[in-house]
Amino acid sequence: RRDPAQRAAFQRANPCPATLSRRGPCPGYQVDHIVALCAGGADAPANMQWLSIARHRLKTTNDIRACRRR
Numbered sequence: 001r002r003d004p005a006q007r008a009a010f011q012r013a014n015p016c017p018a019t020l021s022r023r024g025p026c027p028g029y030q031v032d033h034i035v036a037l038c039a040g041g042a043d044a045p046a047n048m049q050w051l052s053i054a055r056h057r058l059k060t061t062n063d064i065r066a067c068r069r070r
Contacts (some may be wrong), residue, residue: 003043007031017050030056038067053064 008023016026032051035041051059 001043002037006043006045007048010048013045014048014050026050028052032056032059036060036063036067039070040064 010031011026012022015022017025017029018027018057030053032049033041033043034047034049037043047053
């Protein structure tokens with residue numbers, strides 16, 4: 001499960017790399033869970049990072065594959 005409050009806390013602490021804004025959209029970037037939720041990662045700001053859309057898409061594909069093997 002994802003908690004929107006956790007994502008908002010992450011963004012307040014880690015401004016968007018593209019706009020340096022601490023809220024609202026972040027063009028070209030998405031919030032990623034460093035350790036995927038399906039792999040037991042926490043839905044917490046400490047487990048989040050900004051990734052470009054292309055890198056996030058690739059990482060998500062790899063995360064899904066790894067979780068299916070578990």
